[in-house]
Amino acid sequence: MELCSFLTLDSFITDPLTHGFMRKALLMSSLVAAVCGFLSSYLTLKGWALMGDAVSHSVMPGVVVAYALGLPFSLGAFIFGVGSVALIGFIKQKSRVKEDTVIGLVFTGFFALGIVLVSKIKSNIDLHSILFGSPLGISLSDVKQTIFISLLVVILLSIFRKDLLLYCFDPRHAKTVGINVFFLHYLLLTCLSLAAVVGLQSVGIILVVAMLITPGATAYLLTDEFDNMTIISVLSAIISSLIGIYISFWFDLETGGSIVLAQTFIFLFAFLFAPRYGIFKLKKFFAGYK
Amino acid sequence: MESINYQNFRIDAENICVDYNGKVALYDANLRLKPGQICGLVGMNGAGKTTFFNALTGFVNISKGKIRINGESVRSAQKDQTIAYVPQSEGIDSQFPINVWDVVMMGRYGSMNIFRCPRESDIQAVKDAIERVDLNDHLSTPIGNLSGGQRKRTFLARAIAQRASILLLDEPFSGVDIRTEKLISELFIQFKNEGKTILLSTHDMIHVREFCDLVLLINKTVVAYGDTSEVFTPENITTTFGGISPDFLFGPES
Structure with a gap:
């Protein structure tokens, strides 16, 4: 560790930028974080944290199968992500088992299938990078896929952002005025699957759910306006990614874990010090001085 | 322009049934409302009030029966913001x-x-x-x-x-202050004069007497329906609430 070399903040930031893989990692992780952060404001308001966890774990067999067949891994992940949600809906409707049980049951089943497949297929799949992410080792084809999917999700969310907000807020009203709620439901699920696919490159399957809920939760503590919430969510996600990658570079830590930890710390900071909704209610505190 | 009879009804629900995964929430329910009518929907929790609303808005599908809104399907009522x-x-x-x-x-x-x-x-x-x-x-x-x-x-x-020409209100008076209550009741009179049709569910029997031309008493199906003065009787209310005396619901003075 060249700890003495970051005596200045300047070199702390610029030194890693001399490495091509670091520039790529910083850029791609920021992009992924922005996409997940954008979606995260909808997911936290809709109460889909568990659903996010389910979808992100369920993509595992899809990734493995796609690698084995030489297909784009996003395709396999997407099919299994949406498939898991369809299966959850089906089992919930046809049985008396409660929804959270069904969700837990289905995604662990898919995840286990993925792990078994990895051990059986024995190709050059790097289990570690799927589970924990490898933002520093993203290949060129992964970069193209990530940019394509990210743009797709951002475009979809931008076009339907008002409808999705209404869907999260009051689906009954949406239905009453003739808005296609069924479509919006699956649109949000599709975006969730796609975001999980790009997110897992940064932080891996196990932690990608953090990318999908923590930034939104942080932003929710800081504002009462949805547009601001989206902006804060995206910014906090990007900043966490940058902090996580730098920290992991200088201290030789697991990158995915560092990114998520950075998000968690930002959330805790908001939890304690958010002006209105934080534990210390700073707004009231300072108002008392006036 | 003279339209045929059933089109004069804003809401025309005929023998509707709703079930959730085989569990019946509402059966053989009928309701006909004209422009400018205010109807109270009264029943216990779980009697199917919200289900009735959901069926009219198309939020749940009916398994039997027919719903016409201004003579058209629920789907086109949604499209028309009715x-x-x-x-x-x-x-x-x-x-x-x-x-x-x-x-x-x-x-x-x-x-x-x-x-x-x-x-x-x-x-x-x-x-x-x-x-x-x-x-x-x-x-x-x-x-x-x-x-x-x-x-x-x-x-x-x-x-x-x-x-919209039809307003469905789920418990409009629950948890509101006096000022809001007064404003809502004034609005109801305006809506009535504008020819809007209002269906409201309420727990408060006083409000039914005060605003509602018609009352629909339900307990999984229609217990009684008609003019408030005729239908809103202690006997019917007792039946609707599964045998509980209206004294208990109104307070002893009613």
Whole structure:
């Protein structure tokens, strides 16, 4: 560790930028974080944290199968992500088992299938990078896929952002005025699957759910306006990614874990010090001085 | 222009049944309402009031029977913005990060383009609606910072902005202040004069006597339906509430 070399903040930031893989990692992780952060404001308001966890774990067999067949891994992940949600809906409707049980049951089943497949297929799949992410080792084809999917999700969310907000807020009203709620439901699920696919490159399957809920939760503590919430969510996600990658570079830590930890710390900071909704209610505190 | 008989009904529900995964929530329910009528929907919790609303708005599918809204299907009523639904307070996440203006604007979404860009007419409709519920001072207040009554008025404004001819209100008087209660009852009279049809569910028997021309007593199916003065009798109410005496519900003085 060249700890003495970051005596200045300047070199702390610029030194890693001399490495091509670091520039790529910083850029791609920021992009992924922005996409997940954008979606995260909808997911936290809709109460889909568990659903996010389910979808992100369920993509595992899809990734493995796609690698084995030489297909784009996003395709396999997407099919299994949406498939898991369809299966959850089906089992919930046809049985008396409660929804959270069904969700837990289905995604662990898919995840286990993925792990078994990895051990059986024995190709050059790097289990570690799927589970924990490898933002520093993203290949060129992964970069193209990530940019394509990210743009797709951002475009979809931008076009339907008002409808999705209404869907999260009051689906009954949406239905009453003739808005296609069924479509919006699956649109949000599709975006969730796609975001999980790009997110897992940064932080891996196990932690990608953090990318999908923590930034939104942080932003929710800081504002009462949805547009601001989206902006804060995206910014906090990007900043966490940058902090996580730098920290992991200088201290030789697991990158995915560092990114998520950075998000968690930002959330805790908001939890304690958010002006209105934080534990210390700073707004009231300072108002008392006036 | 003379239209055939059933088109004179704003709401015409005939023998409707709703079940959730085989569990019957409502069966053989009938309701006919004309323009300018106010009807109270009275029943216990779980008697099927919300299910009835859900069937009329198309939020759940009916398994049997027929619903005509202005003589047309529920689907085309949705397209035409015919029905507005005012949710009960518990049906809404009051901490949702959205302000009064944006909630009321959602009443216009159904008639906007796909990007939901407000036109001049939409902005005017929202302004007027907010004016009518007396929330001008709270245009950009997040709904989480409103009182229960103000929040209720916000959703009423959304229904007004929608320019619907039928209003479904789930417990409009629960958890509201006196001022809001007075404002809502004034609005009801205005709506009636405008020819709107109102169906409201309530626990409060006094309100039924006060506003409702008609009353629909339900307990999984229609127990009694008709003019309030004829149908809203202690016997019928007792039947509706599974044998509990109306004294208990009204207080001893009724």
